[in-house]
Amino acid sequence: MSKSIDDSVSILPYVGEKRLEALQQLGIFTVLDLLSHYPFRYEDIQEKNLLEIEDQEKVTLKGNVVSEAVVSRFGPKKNRLSFRLVIEHAVISITFFNQPYLKSKIVAGEELAVFGKWDAKRKSLTGIKILGGGSSEQDNEFESIYRANKNIKQKTIFNLVTEAYRNYHELIPEIIPDFLRQKYRLVSHQAAIYAMHFPASEEQTKQARREVVFEEFLLYQLKMQVLRKKQKLIGQGTQIKYDVKALRRFIESLPFELTAAQKRVVNEICKDLRQPNHMHRLLQGDVGSGKTIVAAIALFAAANAGYQSALMVPTEILAEQHMESLDQLFDPLEVRVALLTGSTKTKERRVILEELANGQLDVIIGTHALIQEDVHFARLGLVITDEQHRFGVNQRKILRDKGKEPDVLFMTATPIPRTLAITTYGEMDVSIIDELPAGRIPIETTWTRPKNFEHTLEFIENQLKKGSQAYVICPLIEESESLDVKNATDIYEKLTAYYASRYKVGLLHGKMKPAEKEAVMQDFKDNKLNVLVSTTVIEVGVNVPNATTMVIYDADRFGLSQLHQLRGRVGRGHKESYCILVANPKSETGMERMKIMTETTDGFVLSEKDLELRGAGDLFGSKQSGLPDFKIGDIVGDFGALEAARQEASELVNQPDFLTNPAYEELRKAVGVDNLAGLNFN
Template sequence: MTNNKQYINLIKNWIRPLQKSLTLESENKFTNLHGRKQFFNDYLYESLSNLENLKLTDEYIKLFSEFSIKYSQYNNLDSNQRKRLVIDTRKCLLKLSTSIDLIYSSKNTTSNYSRFADSNLSLYSDISLIKSIGKVTKKKLNELGIFNIKDLINYFPRTYLDYTNRVKIVNLKPDNLYTCIATIKKFSIYKSQNNSNLSIMNIVIFDETSSIKVTKFFLGKRYRSYSFYTSQKSLYIPGTKIAISGKVKLSEYGKNFIDPQIEILNNNDESFNFSGKIMPLYSLSESFSNISFIKLIKKVIIYSKDYPDLLTQKQISSLSLLPKSDSLINIHLPPNQDALIESKKRLVFDELFLLQMKFLLRKRKNNKKSTNRTFAQKRFLLQDFLNKIPFQLTKSQEKVLDEIKLDISDLTPMSRLLQGDVGSGKTIIAIVSLLIILEKDQQGALMVPTEVLANQHYKNLLKYLNPLSVSVELLTGNTPQKKRKEILINLKNGMVDILVGTHALFEDKVIFNSLGMVVIDEQHRFGVTQRNRLLNKGDNTNLLSMTATPIPRTLALSLYGDLDISQITELPPGRVPIITKIITEDDLDKLFSLVENEIDNGKQAYVILPLIEDSEKMNLSSAKNIFQYLSEEIFLKNKVGLLHGKLNSDEKNIVINSFLKNEISILVSTTVIEVGIDVPNASIMIIYNSERFGLSQLHQLRGRVGRGTHKSFCYLITSDKNGLENKRLKVLEKSNDGFYIAEKDLEIRGPGQLLGYKQSGLPDFVLDNLPNNKVLIEKAREEAQNVIKDDPDLRKNFMLKDLLIDNSDNKFVHDFLN
């Protein structure tokens, strides 16, 4: 037995009776049981005090010492305090047990793969220097962005198959992953009668409990040759012991394995390579097999030991994380689920930590930008505006306004994210913010992602600000050349107060006289680079980013750590909650009658479709098809309009204006209306194929109705047989609260889909693990703050300085932030 194994047994033997006694105390309602020799608390006190021979880290010694003191005072604690102490102790012992297992498994894994080490190779060696990699393989790897061994190690699995569930054949259940050790009874291989390029191999295997058929398919000309058949027959000889790992399927002939992993166990050796373990699955081209890639990883994984760790040993211990090298080995070749979880935790932490470091460095840089220029108030617009609007700001809006006023009065430019549900009044806050800047004789810009939304904002600004003699212009990709030239001249001369626009605002020809404020609506649709291009058109420009997709605060901190966050948490008074119902296509006749009644009462309706035209690939309803059906067969006496992304700007504006004037009663549209159309008279929202949309998107679409004081309805049509029980749709039926819905959407789809950040450069496993790692996010932020506080210019942290300031070598953080 090795020293490592002896040490693990020592720790395990110490933990086991402690956990047993803690369980017994818990089962007996924390009454301080008396054992054979002593009371429960005395036993725990003594056990947690005598730690000399265990060689634990300082962290554990400190924790267990604190626990031992509490157990000495156990009789003075009430029941809840005892319960808390027992729970915390059990957690700590479990954590110690898991960490010991991981250390041993990492050392074991390292020794297993050290035989592949080549003294001529290093972390930065070209992949062509690895034995067995020829020109063809090198080209395939280069196409994946892999050029050296470090790139190869950084190419993480997209997911895993857990084959550790090893059972006897008799206990196999359909639609589950299993591993079986069995013996070959029969073997056959033949060409498919339906496809001459397909070969089918059938093996019947048995163990002491039962037998089962295993089927493998081989597609391609090379698999139909006599030599291939002969080679397979020589491998799978009856009586040979094999390991089968895969999913069990149920057919009319009974249970069978379809296309599983198969390994021949030489000399009855059961320490097999892939079967019975956790198998990584990589995103690869069809010409590169997953097994081949794993074999390649095994050849280079030992070089993970040379991977520089951006955390010190002290940080690793205090944060209870794995060393970087161990986490890289385990992310590719996890010995067990615990090792995989801890490895993901470490790698996720690194990305979040670097992200927070970048945010804090940028914030520090912005804080240094404080300007000596003071802008005297030359115009008096804000109070006049607030006096003229026919409503009062909500308390939540007033709170946000106070935060913005405070920011703008500071010498450091404002960087603030404003979150607010659909219809909560973000536009009014945007207008007020711009007016504060105009009072200082500066200009403002309002940037939005679509022309529809740009036109809506432009009209709103004209309605509110024309009486105040504020000059507002609209600039989009479709602005006529003559008008564009006029706008750009007036903008440069300072004659335009506020410029509303789309991506056209980024253009170099767009020059402001004195840009003081940029407001970005639907900010998650713009990258940081785009945001900065517009901000750089002014000197120390204030930034207000707005989103109607509420983001849980912890997640917002991890994704927008350089912005201060404000939230509008209440809707204006008088808003009636929208009634939402899930219906099937069988109920459409009843629904159309309801729509007819609403229209007869002067109201209007939206009908939303996922596609513009019918598609052979997707069995979904299309806008053009439903428009034709509703206008020609259902609503013959009512005007039906059609809106979609392929219409040009003029055509879109004609349709939208007709709907605004109630010349169109029913607007059939794609999700182009998700943001930007405000028609208080619309009372019905109908969404076809609703199961195909995300929760937050459905909530945004629903927000197009219910903007007045009358009752409004949203009908979610589902073509799915189980649609009425669809968990996501049920959330929408239950609640109108955008923050609650966003939390649920986050749980179901993950932040990458919810926030549109799959293209952000952050690895999928970082994004997908964010919702469940709030503690890790806080830890990363706290550690980043500690580093910046101790070493603001990173003079002691050379690796961090190199990563974050000098060359941004970390591609995830670099892509995400730049």
Template sequence: MLSPLEKLNKFLELEREQNYENRAVVGGLDKAVPYWEKEARAFQLPDDLISFVVEKLQEYPRLTPEQRRECVHQIYAQIESCNASTKPMVAETEPTPAQSRGVKLSERASIATDAPVETEQHILRTLQTPLHRVSGVGKKTAEALEKLGINTLQDLLYFFPRRYDDYSRLKPINKLKYGDEVTVLGVVQAIASRQVRDGKLQLIEAIITDGTGTLRLSWFNKLWYVNRFPKGTQVAVSGKLDMYLGKLIMKDPEIEEIDREQLHTSRIVPVYPLTADLNQKSLRRLMYRTIMQWAPKVSDFLPASVRSSLKLLELGVALSQAHFPDSQDVLDQARWRLAFDEIFLLQLGVLRQKHSWKSLQARVFDVPDTWLEQKLAQLPYELTNAQKRAVQEIRADLVSGKPMDRLLQGDVGSGKTIVAALAIGMVTYHGAQVAVMAPTSILAEQHYRNLSRVLTQSDESTLPILQPEQIRLLTSDVRGAEREKILNDLQHGSVKLLIGTHALIEDPVQFQDLQLVVIDEQHRFGVAQRAALRQKGNNPHLLVMTATPIPRSLALTIYGDLDLTVMDEMPPGRQPVETHVLHPLERERAYQLIRHEISKGHQAYIIYPMVEQNENGEHLSVVQEYTRLQQEIFPEFRIGMMHGKLKPEEKDEVMAGFRDGKYHILVSTSVIEVGVDVPNATVMLIEGANRFGLAQLHQFRGRVGRGSEKSYCLLIPESDDALENERLSVMVETNDGFVLAEKDLQQRGPGEFLGTRQAGFSELKMANLTDVHIIEKARQQAQLIFQQDPELSLPEHTLLAKKLGEFWRNGRGDIS
């Protein structure tokens, strides 16, 4: 633990670094006086030194900056007379000359009046110290922390509590009630141990009193407590009150002597994530030592203009208060500051990516108005207003001279494919090539059929956009001479549109003139895969598509580098899917509906949350239920089974069989979430529906209702829990994917939407991607900084540039 002089030195160093603005301590230096004085007297510092420091700090808020500077110098001068020594917490790799000579704190303090004790570079290096080199962290503890992703001192600073227990509200014993979670001060009246359970356990029991009553405490296997807290010891205990034989008892409470610094009781107590070989109390002590010594030294990378504009806490203060808060109000301020940091860095990263991409040159692809009018007239239906808007935005991108980087977002059935087809036509009109990448072979085949139908149609007055032989499909199933011919024709330019899976990014695939890349369900592909496909051409235009409705807060954040087109209008005549939530005991009603629909020549899906049952057999699974359904429920029907453990070619075979009518029912896990069109399927039954997010359920529902027949979606939760059914009832109330996506984000967080977009998002520890207020503030500030200094090359942005590189792991990869 830091001595009072060490703490004072940290405060004064931070105050000097902040130009004597009285912000080294929340509320001002004078607010620290009562606590510091108490510790200093307990530490038996000289009375004249304590009185001098207390007097100076109490008058500090009323002084001018110049007077404060003189005041700090006077305190350092007074400390010169103190001969207290200090031991650094970290076994530092490069000790300063002063440290190597064993200089006393008083000497170090006098040095600090003219220069920092540790330079900024030295602090940055020290924060990267591996944990096993930190004083007080043994090998076993370091290994346990590594399992939590904590490898350095800096990782420890940003290892935030998972929750807080507010034990700051004390209660007398006679006012305690069952279920209270409180801190109680008292004196140990009795303490003893006894063996229980045939001697396998030691039960330690104590009784404390505070004059208003007595309270029984109990612990298992903490025999040392008997000697550590003998009769007469004044203690603070914190925990939850239980009842035993009609009397209140506190089981396994935190306990500390009152005259020790109470990290675990009598305050808002941080509770950290744990792993094997770690316990809460020892980890909390380690965190306290780390925070008190290093948080004040962390340089604030946020420009002063941003901090003052939003009245944000200093970074060091925010880190300290996020771990060991003085009050709930200051904790809220600290968490807001740290959440802002994460979103701000995220926004700067996507803006940088967008700037980098838009600074490149791309080929212009303009088409005559008459060409577009003819192609639209050839369609068997009129485009919706949303589709027309999307086509115009893409057309504007293709004539801008800058690479298009657009996300086309629309619900299942909103007509994204025809928009993509027209974009392909605009590029191939000039003889260039296009690649379309889909996540599965079956989906690639669907795109091949749909795009071929649209792009090769013609009438007496107009030629088709492409000839059949100019459109080819490349998946892992295409082998031998056929594959060689496709690759050869592609390289020589006679293939204008290549549709496929990740096979498109393999080395043998060489385009002659790739100018447009279309990626479907883009969140299914990793960063490296998207970048590899882009590199097949020279700054090609990029159009990514998703059927997952994305909430506005996420669109502003994770897709901030993309231009966003939202297709929020369904083609006329498409019937909404009738949705019902059923009681688990009503399952037979669902089966009757399936039988009825199959008798009309239709098909059905049945979805389960698991491939196989776990050890407890708690949840329904595909493998077990497939057998039951085939043998007991639907013996007269053909049932196919699909799940993630099948090989890709096996999944494609089952899905193709269902599409072609080989199976009446397809039993599957969530692997059909993004799947092939089966217009004949009219029933979607989802078992264990409570285990899926609303956005995912909406994707499942989108698998039916793709034809002209009325379709149904039936949701069966695992239990009758009111909250689950209330959540699922939203599915009944609306078919609007955006409404469901917003609710899903609120309830389940952003994981449903992120997919494999890993860069940057793994760094989010405080930010909540549902908080539009923080996101908008961070985006506004990021845009202001970016407009002034897109390369972050100004001196005031030096620390910000370093932090941004660290946050994004120094990568400028394609994050879209």
């Protein structure tokens, strides 16, 4: 039987049922998966001169064993293995902890190479591993370290990779076309895979990584470009032919004038709605930039054209807020709106589902309740998902599938630099509201140290005396031995005692049941609570205009984007608002965050800084966001390669012979577009 790079890893020696299961837990199913399971770091195992070694540096030392290895025990399950090496006329103490089985490898009078951490003061080495005797030559100066799990060791993975490469290297596909390899001076993929696993030098690994990163990005960008083509060619979408004059009258009836940025994105969205092609658009807007009114305009346009719309949001509180504001806007216009959440009473739910199914309802607002099996639409034309990163890809798809190719609008208040958004969300069009409505009072931000917390409490009380409310945010719910941070429970008890009977303090955290959280939040909205102590569960969507003070404890432990989201919970009314960051930064990065937060309230400026300080993870949220989980590529650190890949992918799919040229065969196969051969891509 002929070999294939897509053979199951079970074909390799020593891969039985248990080992196969362990590999599959790491996402390794085929030989190609195994060869693409790259090391996440490398250990420099080349020998060094004793005079060159810095304290606590990991090094390899080679010398003659001059003492017997002794194992001593301390504690019920702990032991220490000790012996001495002579290196360059110096006697060095070597200690291994909890590895007594190494004793058989240590023979007095023989040469030995040991890798470990150097203690300059004691002139000793804490051993990590024995690399071999003096007679055994190390093939490379760097050792590959792999992501593993409790069921399979990284050394086992390395051995399997070695076996797989030896038997399958000739079958590794060269996906990147030759002209692009030459243009970007990339090594072959076969050479790159070899150097990633068996590096001879740092420079070789760097060149290999360039090739692997570019290939990852190119394939992703091609998939996005092909998806856009496919959506335009066979996903005809819904053509929402609203009455332009009626829509204009609705916009003119609003109690305020749209900002220039709002007008621009409204034009982009409404132009999409009238097209027969499928709308797939991301709407970005900073906290308070007015995304909701833009969504309302799109919802009105769909209703005017006879289509139903669904607005899905992550929390019941946010759903109720949208219901309240949209009902006020639409009620005089006879646009029927309903709210569907997990708390909707059975009888009311039955009526809503019936009216939705027979077309009596124009707009349905809800949480995950919208994706239940018994929710049916008569004519779903538009789906809007607010805070889209809070929903899984499959959840968003279930809602879309309740209509026949409805137009889709995603909204997020997490500012992402425009170029990064366009490149990362390659299959979407991106609209950005990059200015705040006129008259919005900037939030005054200061930072103080924990020792001044009493002054902060006095400041809060002065605001409470004026009839305002305050948030106090903590990173943890209960005490933790591992982190020296204040917790919500402690702060809640402290504030309750401090304000005594004068003011009422509430507590909100993620371990509470949904009904409990909703009740606490409702009490705060109704001003039954003066101060709300909370973890970051209030980060998104809470609108309490009467709250003017936001205190964030241990603020240096949050990223800039998250701090900005939390700050955006105040300043939503007409009163001057304040954000107080309580922190004791122990690093330059922590200090820098505090400084930046006090200098700007521009979310897009902060997002650029957050990219520099923390990377993309903090911006995009969970892995459910739909972003690719690249094996090697970093969309921030490798942004130049990501952008180059986007440009090349765009040019490739617009080539008249992209679907037929043999030079692109491996690319087409990797992207999975051969089944579109009957379509005209131009």
